[in-house]
Amino acid sequence: MNYVYSSIMDYLRPSPVAEMLKMASDPELLSFAGGMPDATLFPVEHLRESFDLSLREHGAKALQYSVAEGLPSLRQKICDRMLRAGIDCEIENVLLTQGGTQGIDLSAAIFLDRGDTILCENPTYMGAMGPFDVRDVNYVSVDMDEEGMRMDALEQRLREHPEAKLIYVIPDFQNPTGVTMTVERRRRIVELAREYDVLILEDNPYRELRFDHDELPAIKSFDTEGRVIFLGTFSKTLCPGMRLGWVVAEKEVINNMTTLRAATDMQCSSIAMYAADFFLEHADFDGHIRTVRDAYAMKKERMIEVMQATFPQDVSFTNPDGGIFLWLTFPQKVDAGLMLRELVIPKARAAYMPGEAFYCQAPHRNTCRLNYSGRTLEEIERGISAMGEVFRQVF
């Protein structure tokens, strides 16, 4: 039959991530297009124990309905960890979500009406565009440089768009560019948000995966008014398959999000919350994060080395201090999507994610994202040098 869909279906684009994951599932292909954490680093044995002992300890309670906000003891542990980001919060400020993505969706749902204006980095995380797209938002892009979103550009945009409601920003090891926002700009963005009366949605999934220095204070740490909504997740530090993320915000905001969440999917998996809580209580989570961080640092280093050795001069790239992605810029005239399909996949048997998918406005087609977390050192060497060979033939 002919289905008549709601109007949100006019705005919803099939996720390029989903398509890329499908493409990346070709086992013959060395794909750097996705954003998978390295599954060989998952603390499988500790998590197995955590599920096992949670069920032994809590029994049926861990399989029954919980509260929509999520397990209080896990929310308390998140509060404790947030202190390191300079965020002082209580469990009433924390809502557990179905991964970080649901945090974006709930924030968009409670604050954004159709046609509302939001500001975001350009390029930005394409996964965030799903929740924004279904609200048919008006995207206004803010230019970045190597210190993150440019504050002069932001102020200009805020002046041009007094109707703007929210700034979406990924301050640490941004997806897709790998760029980190300086502390000065974190302070400044909160000032500007106050001055122009907009909210800030701080999406911060990679913060703890910093290779060298100490973690930087979160944007929310400079927030004295409840203007910043912070999103965190265990997907990159522990594993994505438990679907556990969180929102930190004012109690009023959390209450409203919780009401909406209770109405639409009720809660996270109880047993996943108990197991994560057990793991954080009994395992060495910080030690585990150090292991992941060191492994990713090594992968990034190797990727940079191979790029330096094999890429032609006119391919430039970022060199992130953490996270899981870096960003290439080809000469102006290159269409990275076309080059991927016509040359890189057939000749190098490797793949990147074309950059155009990440732009909310005016895509630069001569860009692409590479992920290093999901591949082995050997695969990085092989795949990136094969790409380098193709690039040398083209440029």
Added chain:
Amino acid sequence: MNYVYSSIMDYLRPSPVAEMLKMASDPELLSFAGGMPDATLFPVEHLRESFDLSLREHGAKALQYSVAEGLPSLRQKICDRMLRAGIDCEIENVLLTQGGTQGIDLSAAIFLDRGDTILCENPTYMGAMGPFDVRDVNYVSVDMDEEGMRMDALEQRLREHPEAKLIYVIPDFQNPTGVTMTVERRRRIVELAREYDVLILEDNPYRELRFDHDELPAIKSFDTEGRVIFLGTFSKTLCPGMRLGWVVAEKEVINNMTTLRAATDMQCSSIAMYAADFFLEHADFDGHIRTVRDAYAMKKERMIEVMQATFPQDVSFTNPDGGIFLWLTFPQKVDAGLMLRELVIPKARAAYMPGEAFYCQAPHRNTCRLNYSGRTLEEIERGISAMGEVFRQVF
């Protein structure tokens, strides 16, 4: 600060379920207001093994991202089980959801725009009203009798409302009344839906909890055009804390729902899907369901016996063939909400769920819902006879 929320927040009412669950958490109170399955029946040991052996067998794969549609082998097992409801489907027709609630939400999201008209039983499941409320739908109620939604009333409503888009219906052991729709009406509702070109959202969480007879064919079993969207869940047969439900619909519909789901929360917990799949493969799920069914049948019988023995003549009640709820009707002038707060809670130290919360139009305040699955036989005896004593003093 003063937050400016989106317009959906104007329509979203705090969940009465959440409030009731809070009230029911008073350990001094014998609450029959919620809809909890009996946690003492959860197959904790088998599920513990299922988590354990899934993680031993699949390792990191069970903790990594999965596909948005959900684990194929679990979807296949759901297809196999759907055959018993007369539904012949393939895994491409199945999307796993975060409990049954997300199935309602995704259906509402892809088909309903603001102000769209939907038809539903009156009373109906108040939990479904969350997803409908946020779309600010126009509710049109259809009267019920002891054979479910009345088809003459439905036809009349469809004639009066040619703009209607969807019929929401719970055919088996309806929440809140416990009433089951006859097979004749299941066939007829599909005919009417075709004639008036509306969709049917068949919400069926309790189907397998039938006490005496064989399961009835689902409404969807009479669907030849893809007009019926069927919602199932493991929440009442296995446990709610794994958050696993499913949608069965045409591939096109499933594809659209999957795109939306991928954009808003990505997927169910991978490990929960693996564990459920393992459980269905290796444990005696049907035997387990028989155990649950028999226990609930006994609880319902006991509740009916105590009501017959202690309730005054002018309190009438349904006697369901399955599921977890029954429905009381007090004399016309009684306000069940008021009586709950002023008499039943203080004097009987027990609670029911006032019926008004379940009406999408024209609430009958002289009604209430009682849940029997969540209490022991002794608690049923004690709580219901205490209620009976209060009722005898009032009427």
